[in-house]
Amino acid sequence: MTIAAARAPTDSAPSYHGSGAALFWLMVRTTIYSLLTLGIYRFWQRTKMRQHFWNGIRVGGSPLEYTGTGLEKLLGFLIAVVFLAVYLGLFQIGFFFLGLQLSGGSELVGLFTSLPVVPLIYYAQYRSRRYVLSRTQLRGIRFAMDRDALGYVWRALGHLLLTAMTLGVLYPRMHWYLERYKANRTCYGDVRLLQGGRWQMLMRPWSAVIATLILPFVAAAVFVALDNGFLAGLSLLALLAAPIAWIHYTVSSFRILTDTKSAAGMSFMSRARTGSVIAIYLLGYLLIGVIVFLVTTTLMSGAAVVTGEVLKMPRDLDGLADLLPFVTFWVVMLGYLALFLMWSALNAVFITQPLLAHYVTTLTIHNADEIDTVRQREQDDFVEAEGFADALDVGGAF
Amino acid sequence: MMAKGRYFDGHAARGRPVDLTLGTSTLAISDSDTGRVIVAWPFADLRALPGGVKDGMFTLARMKEAARVECSDAALLRDLRRQVRGLTRGPARRRGAGRVALWAGAAVGALALMIFGLVPRLAERLTVLIDPQVEIAMGDQVRARLGDISPMLLDDRARACVDPAGQKALDRMVARISRNLDLPYPLRVEVWDANMVNAITLPGGRIIFFNDLIQQSDTAEEVAGVLAHEIGHVAHRDGLRLSLRAAGSAGLLGLIVGDATGGAAAVIAAEQLLNASYTRGAETAADGFAFDLLDGANVDVSAFAGFFEKIGQQAGEPPAIMEHFATHPDLDLRAQQARDHGNTGPIRPVLTPEQWSDLRNICDSTRRL
Numbered sequence: 033m034t035i036a037a038a039r040a041p042t043d044s045a046p047s048y049h050g051s052g053a054a055l056f057w058l059m060v061r062t063t064i065y066s067l068l069t070l071g072i073y074r075f076w077q078r079t080k081m082r083q084h085f086w087n088g089i090r091v092g093g094s095p096l097e098y099t100g101t102g103l104e105k106l107l108g109f110l111i112a113v114v115f116l117a118v119y120l121g122l123f124q125i126g127f128f129f130l131g132l133q134l135s136g137g138s139e140l141v142g143l144f145t146s147l148p149v150v151p152l153i154y155y156a157q158y159r160s161r162r163y164v165l166s167r168t169q170l171r172g173i174r175f176a177m178d179r180d181a182l183g184y185v186w187r188a189l190g191h192l193l194l195t196a197m198t199l200g201v202l203y204p205r206m207h208w209y210l211e212r213y214k215a216n217r218t219c220y221g222d223v224r225l226l227q228g229g230r231w232q233m234l235m236r237p238w239s240a241v242i243a244t245l246i247l248p249f250v251a252a253a254v255f256v257a258l259d260n261g262f263l264a265g266l267s268l269l270a271l272l273a274a275p276i277a278w279i280h281y282t283v284s285s286f287r288i289l290t291d292t293k294s295a296a297g298m299s300f301m302s303r304a305r306t307g308s309v310i311a312i313y314l315l316g317y318l319l320i321g322v323i324v325f326l327v328t329t330t331l332m333s334g335a336a337v338v339t340g341e342v343l344k345m346p347r348d349l350d351g352l353a354d355l356l357p358f359v360t361f362w363v364v365m366l367g368y369l370a371l372f373l374m375w376s377a378l379n380a381v382f383i384t385q386p387l388l389a390h391y392v393t394t395l396t397i398h399n400a401d402e403i404d405t406v407r408q409r410e411q412d413d414f415v416e417a418e419g420f421a422d423a424l425d426v427g428g429a430f
Numbered sequence: 431m432m433a434k435g436r437y438f439d440g441h442a443a444r445g446r447p448v449d450l451t452l453g454t455s456t457l458a459i460s461d462s463d464t465g466r467v468i469v470a471w472p473f474a475d476l477r478a479l480p481g482g483v484k485d486g487m488f489t490l491a492r493m494k495e496a497a498r499v500e501c502s503d504a505a506l507l508r509d510l511r512r513q514v515r516g517l518t519r520g521p522a523r524r525r526g527a528g529r530v531a532l533w534a535g536a537a538v539g540a541l542a543l544m545i546f547g548l549v550p551r552l553a554e555r556l557t558v559l560i561d562p563q564v565e566i567a568m569g570d571q572v573r574a575r576l577g578d579i580s581p582m583l584l585d586d587r588a589r590a591c592v593d594p595a596g597q598k599a600l601d602r603m604v605a606r607i608s609r610n611l612d613l614p615y616p617l618r619v620e621v622w623d624a625n626m627v628n629a630i631t632l633p634g635g636r637i638i639f640f641n642d643l644i645q646q647s648d649t650a651e652e653v654a655g656v657l658a659h660e661i662g663h664v665a666h667r668d669g670l671r672l673s674l675r676a677a678g679s680a681g682l683l684g685l686i687v688g689d690a691t692g693g694a695a696a697v698i699a700a701e702q703l704l705n706a707s708y709t710r711g712a713e714t715a716a717d718g719f720a721f722d723l724l725d726g727a728n729v730d731v732s733a734f735a736g737f738f739e740k741i742g743q744q745a746g747e748p749p750a751i752m753e754h755f756a757t758h759p760d761l762d763l764r765a766q767q768a769r770d771h772g773n774t775g776p777i778r779p780v781l782t783p784e785q786w787s788d789l790r791n792i793c794d795s796t797r798r799l
Binding site: 051058080088114116117122137138174221 | 436438439440441442443444445479480481482483484485487489496497498500527529530533534536537540541543544545548549552553556559560561563564565566567568571634673674675677678679680681682685686
């Protein structure tokens with residue numbers, strides 16, 4: 033091997049190896065534990081899910097590693113509850129009071145009450161991303177994110193105001209600026225990620241959302257003002273295409289933002305496709321529907337047989353006939369739990385994992401050999417983990 | 431035996447090919463090119479990271495260290511499983527459960543302090559600070575909104591009753607009951623023709639009777655009792671106070687539950703329980719207020735007891751468990767309290783038989799809400 037060949041830029045494509053069967057049984061087991069512990073086990077469940085997903089992703093042949101623990105998530109959650117209980121209680125009642133006084137008793141005052149939550153949502157999102165990154169490793173080298181959650185909050189609020197004032201038309205501007213804020217504070221070892229490009233790149237895919245989501249509402253409002261209910265209803269028909277436009281934007285913006293990111297000498301390219309993502313959703317939900325239908329039918333006929341047996345029991349055995357309501361109750365309860373279990377397990381296997389695999393396997397890292405030059409960084413210790421995101425329920429998919 | 435692997439030292443991301451040799455108490459990691467041993471990991475510190483991948487590749491780690499070995503040798507993993515105890519436990523260090531217990535206590539304490547202490551107290555303080563005009567505007571909007579949705583919620587009968595003679599009788603009753611009162615705003619009492627045995631108080635001094643309550647009452651005194659109870663809510667500004675409290679504690683219980691494991695339903699039930707307990711307190715206070723008010727206006731207090739007993743018989747006794755969810759206190763108890771209170775002065779009829787008959791016919795002429 034000559035030196036020239038070793039230095040030639042190499043492309044590397046990450047791969048995904050997570051097993052569906054392993055994920056299915058992991059989800060069944062951990063969902064049962066979560067139900068039995070009234071939800072407390074969910075912190076460990078999320079830890080194990082991430083371990084599974086991370087371990088399935090390979091970059092340059094090495095799997096990602098998730099080092100977070102369930103206990104630190106529980107602790108972070110409890111800390112967040114203490115803070116949020118006081119913060120939300122005081123601010124919500126204060127905002128309601130001020131809103132009443134300032135508006136002279138307007139019924140819209142309820143909208144004021146939820147305002148104190150908004151900055152917290154962005155705070156929680158930044159913190160939870162920082163937590164996840166600080167618990168992610170590749171080749172024993174840690175990822176990390178700078179401690180700038182407050183800067184993120186006030187920037188997000190400013191952008192949010194602008195987005196609201198433009199009825200959402202300028203959302204891509206907010207999206208790009210916030211993504212750059214987060215990306216430029218993300219590190220792998222001693223290498224920093226850089227977000228390039230400009231926000232106007234995202235306007236093209238967003239135009240489909242404007243056409244199918246924002247314009248119909250504006251048009252409907254105008255027609256309602258003109259007292260033309262028929263045209264108002266007609267323009268709302270365009271909303272039917274909104275889900276597709278939304279998926280198209282999600283995928284395209286991911287692609288565009290990925291293509292304009294770089295780290296040290298490395299750059300990235302994504303070939304994620306809207307069509308594939310829609311196909312995953314359609315196929316996944318179809319499969320889930322068929323499986324849930326088959327299992328429910330089997331369970332129900334089983335239940336019918338059991339109930340029938342109870343009914344056939346000799347009438348003089350009063351005690352046994354009394355059992356009927358209990359049998360029905362437990363059949364219904366077990367049916368509900370079985371459905372819930374199947375739903376969470378099948379959703380992870382047929383939706384979440386295929387989506388993740390699609391985004392991972394359509395990625396290319398240019399000049400991937402640069403990764404060998406990355407050096408280790410300090411561990412980022414912080415106690416609240418992703419507690420705020422968990423308490424406010426604004427966490428990501430997993 | 432020997433297996434191939436890739437070693438990362440935890441300082442740099444560059445890996446190197448290594449040979450892995452399983453000893454009796456250590457795993458020796460040696461450079462494939464030079465054959466030199468880089469490091470030997472004792473079994474006690476050795477961990478294998480969770481699998482779940484199709485091709486069986488796994489990662490080995492040493493406790494509390496960032497160094498990693500990647501390997502795909504199934505035979506090695508099998509041998510490791512056999513020889514190393516606790517192999518698949520996580521490699522990260524663990525925090526004490528004591529801190530969790532401490533913070534769990536703090537979380538429960540903070541929620542209890544807010545929901546039962548600070549928020550109700552603040553609601554009480556802030557209620558007094560709100561300008562009565564603001565509250566009147568608020569009540570007017572609630573009234574308008576109720577008027578909009580009532581035809582859907584109740585039935586087509588939902589209309590305002592405006593028979594002039596009946597209205598006059600009602601005004602007489604209101605004037606008689608509230609003559610000694612100093613309220614922050616004037617009372618505005620009306621009757622709606624809807625089939626509910628109930629009456630409601632809105633913020634800003636608005637009271638709405640539903641006609642079936644008047645029809646099911648045997649005497650004007652029973653209606654007067656309900657009226658006095660509703661005036662109690664007005665005097666305590668309960669509508670506004672409970673709105674403030676609800677705004678303050680909104681979502682606090684929801685903090686505890688993250689995902690939908692049926693926990694959301696539990697939160698709704700718990701909030702129902704909480705609201706009911708708050709409302710029950712307000713109802714008991716309004717009852718006490720009503721007894722004094724009726725007594726002061728020389729109206730028979732025990733007639734109110736008769737009313738409670740009658741709706742109690744109609745509804746049947748609710749199961750004991752439901753009592754915690756009920757917004758109103760136990761009916762028998764309320765009847766007993768009314769009787770115990772009794773009258774201290776003389777008793778005079780609240781309406782003449784003619785006026786009572788007029789009031790019962792108030793829905794002879796109606797208007798859209």
